[in-house]
Amino acid sequence: MKSAKPGKKGQISGTYHRLTALWKEADNFQTPETPNVLAIYLLAKIAGEMRAKGLASIRESLDQNAAQLYQKAETMPQGRAFVQNPAWRSPTVVVVESPQALKIRAALKEKGFVVGSGYKPFQDTQLRIANFPATSALEMQHFHQAWEEVMLALG
Numbered sequence: 001m002k003s004a005k006p007g008k009k010g011q012i013s014g015t016y017h018r019l020t021a022l023w024k025e026a027d028n029f030q031t032p033e034t035p036n037v038l039a040i041y042l043l044a045k046i047a048g049e050m051r052a053k054g055l056a057s058i059r060e061s062l063d064q065n066a067a068q069l070y071q072k073a074e075t076m077p078q079g080r081a082f083v084q085n086p087a088w089r090s091p092t093v094v095v096v097e098s099p100q101a102l103k104i105r106a107a108l109k110e111k112g113f114v115v116g117s118g119y120k121p122f123q124d125t126q127l128r129i130a131n132f133p134a135t136s137a138l139e140m141q142h143f144h145q146a147w148e149e150v151m152l153a154l155g
Helices: 002-008 019-027 037-053 055-075 101-110 137-154
Strands: 093-097 126-130
Touching: 037 055, 055 093, 055 137, 101 126, 101 137
Parallel strands: none
Antiparallel strands: 093 126
């Protein structure tokens, strides 16, 4: 087989799925690995729910939640939105900059909300708040209430 020649000569003939490995599995009517059937099933269920809700409704909810989160970030005394230009802000991950980020994150965790940290040099000064379509309106209300309680406690 022509695809096996480079490997026999010590040359690179592919990466993770080399043609020779694929042919070996194909000869036995097999796939290189078993597909994640549970993940495929769950993805189909989520896609069905999203289709039933309607894309416009999902986007509207996502944008409303993002606007509320950014508004809270801009009015909190201990911080601000990291991205200053609203046109550049992500609707799905709201990044808040605060010198008290570690305390805020710990207090939110005690209330049952896991908020991410910033990357590398911003790890201790940023909060990364997820705003995904799977988050319900009720969950967002609970988060906003917890955030307000934490802000009041930190003064």
